[in-house]
Amino acid sequence: MYRFKDKISCPNCENAILKDDGKIKIFCPHCNWAITTDVWMTDDDIQVKAIIEKATLLFQSKSYEEALKLFDTAILFSPGEETFWNNKGLTLWFLERSEEAIICFDKSISINDKDSVPYFYKGRTLLILGKTLEAIACLDKAIQFNPRNAEAWLTKGLAIHGTNKKEGIRCFRKAKLLGLDKKYDLVFTTMGVEISKPWWKIW
Numbered sequence: 001m002y003r004f005k006d007k008i009s010c011p012n013c014e015n016a017i018l019k020d021d022g023k024i025k026i027f028c029p030h031c032n033w034a035i036t037t038d039v040w041m042t043d044d045d046i047q048v049k050a051i052i053e054k055a056t057l058l059f060q061s062k063s064y065e066e067a068l069k070l071f072d073t074a075i076l077f078s079p080g081e082e083t084f085w086n087n088k089g090l091t092l093w094f095l096e097r098s099e100e101a102i103i104c105f106d107k108s109i110s111i112n113d114k115d116s117v118p119y120f121y122k123g124r125t126l127l128i129l130g131k132t133l134e135a136i137a138c139l140d141k142a143i144q145f146n147p148r149n150a151e152a153w154l155t156k157g158l159a160i161h162g163t164n165k166k167e168g169i170r171c172f173r174k175a176k177l178l179g180l181d182k183k184y185d186l187v188f189t190t191m192g193v194e195i196s197k198p199w200w201k202i203w
């Protein structure tokens, strides 16, 4: 996908759409895709927002390969936007391309090293790869920057309870206090945690 001069490229069909500065919503004449715009938004703002909206819909419908292409396009426009790297990494995670996902989370962390989200995603990915100690280090960072990140507590509990049961249970209790048992189909027990699905599929 590329930009046309004075026009927006439709994220749905890739045809050019003429901008209309008087309208908050414009519709693609080819596929009727709605694009939100506003006077304060630059052409690039409008283009990136449209791409991300489409990519998010594709992601939610589990069309990960297609979502990935659009997240890549969004990154071409805004390489310094950490959430785009998080989204790309998460998409790669669902495609089971863990090593590439970690590169994206590292990129996000290099842009903002005080955000819990990429540390949590990276920690979870490292745990899947069997890199337990590195995973715990990342999850500790995720918890440090957001002590209410219940998923990070749960994942740390899963990572550590094999070698340190007491700490594992403390982490599970934190996750439960933060309401994770209500959010997901989890059963916390006094000795640990039972999850009705493979734990890496609950997010």
Ligand SMILES: [Zn+2]
Binding pocket: 010, 011, 012, 013, 014, 015, 028, 029, 030, 031, 032, 033
């Ligand atoms: Zn279109």
